[in-house]
Amino acid sequence: MTAAGAGTGSFAGRTVLVTGAAGQIGGACAEAFAREGARVGAVDRVAAETPPGGVAVAADLASEDDLVRAFGEVERSLGPLDVLVQSAAVHARVPYLEIDTANIDHVLGVNVRAILLGGRVAARSMVDRGLRDGAIVNLTSVSALVADAQSVAYEASKGAVDAATRGMARALAPHGIRVNAVGPGSMAKFQELEARDPLDLDDYEQRRIPLQRLGTGPEIADAVLFLASPAAAYITGAVLHVDGGSLAAW
Numbered sequence: 001m002t003a004a005g006a007g008t009g010s011f012a013g014r015t016v017l018v019t020g021a022a023g024q025i026g027g028a029c030a031e032a033f034a035r036e037g038a039r040v041g042a043v044d045r046v047a048a049e050t051p052p053g054g055v056a057v058a059a060d061l062a063s064e065d066d067l068v069r070a071f072g073e074v075e076r077s078l079g080p081l082d083v084l085v086q087s088a089a090v091h092a093r094v095p096y097l098e099i100d101t102a103n104i105d106h107v108l109g110v111n112v113r114a115i116l117l118g119g120r121v122a123a124r125s126m127v128d129r130g131l132r133d134g135a136i137v138n139l140t141s142v143s144a145l146v147a148d149a150q151s152v153a154y155e156a157s158k159g160a161v162d163a164a165t166r167g168m169a170r171a172l173a174p175h176g177i178r179v180n181a182v183g184p185g186s187m188a189k190f191q192e193l194e195a196r197d198p199l200d201l202d203d204y205e206q207r208r209i210p211l212q213r214l215g216t217g218p219e220i221a222d223a224v225l226f227l228a229s230p231a232a233a234y235i236t237g238a239v240l241h242v243d244g245g246s247l248a249a250w
Contacts, residue, residue, distance in 0.1 A: 010229060012037030015079045019061060019118060020088030021048035025139060028217030029085050029224050041074030061088050062109035064117055071121045080129055083228045084122040086115050087139040093150040104153050111157035119168050123177055132176030135228040138165050140183045142243050146250055162239055169237030178236040180227040184220050185243025210245035
């Protein structure tokens with residue numbers, strides 16, 4: 001695959017649904033797939049920008065009924081799904097001793113339950129029509145592997161996404177559907193925050209990121225495009241960390 005900024009039409013004729021499309025990562029993914037010729041359904045709790053030739057649908061993915069409605073609306077507008085990118089996530093920093101059921105349910109509802117249900121809805125559509133080259137890409141985080149005392153529920157949710165990706169890959173491989181994940185590092189893991197200057201690092205980040213800069217949305221989208229493409233035809237159940245080497249330095 002070429003960089004996300006260059007359009008080659010490699011997804012022409014394909015229908016791609018991106019959740020969390022109003023966020024930094026999801027928005028970059030929706031734009032990248034649209035540039036590659038895909039029909040893109042942009043789904044988010046708040047209004048996302050409508051991709052060229054695509055559709056934007058508002059939905060609360062923590063609600064199964066709303067999730068199913070949104071996926072159905074995208075398919076009715078653009079055609080059956082070929083690729084699902086699950087980028088929607090919430091992150092609430094709460095000290096562990098103050099964590100409560102509402103916080104846990106909110107984080108796990110969007111970050112884990114919606115991943116499982118969204119993958120199921122998309123996979124059923126693919127299986128029912130005999131699609132043998134479908135792809136699902138989940139967005140996880142380096143937080144699945146490193147600890148922050150203020151983000152225990154978020155870390156638990158991303159660990160679950162890693163495990164769910166492997167399980168989904170095993171379950172769907174007989175149907176020709178590949179399931180992988182991309183794990184962003186600093187910059188992209190807190191999707192509700194505004195993009196930061198990639199060169200605006202503090203001392204801690206300079207020590208922890210070997211490449212000494214923050215990631216960008218298009219760089220995450222590049223990895224998603226790769227895993228959804230035929231270039232990754234023999235890859236399933238994998239987590240690709242796009243983190244500037246931070247896990248290697250941890």
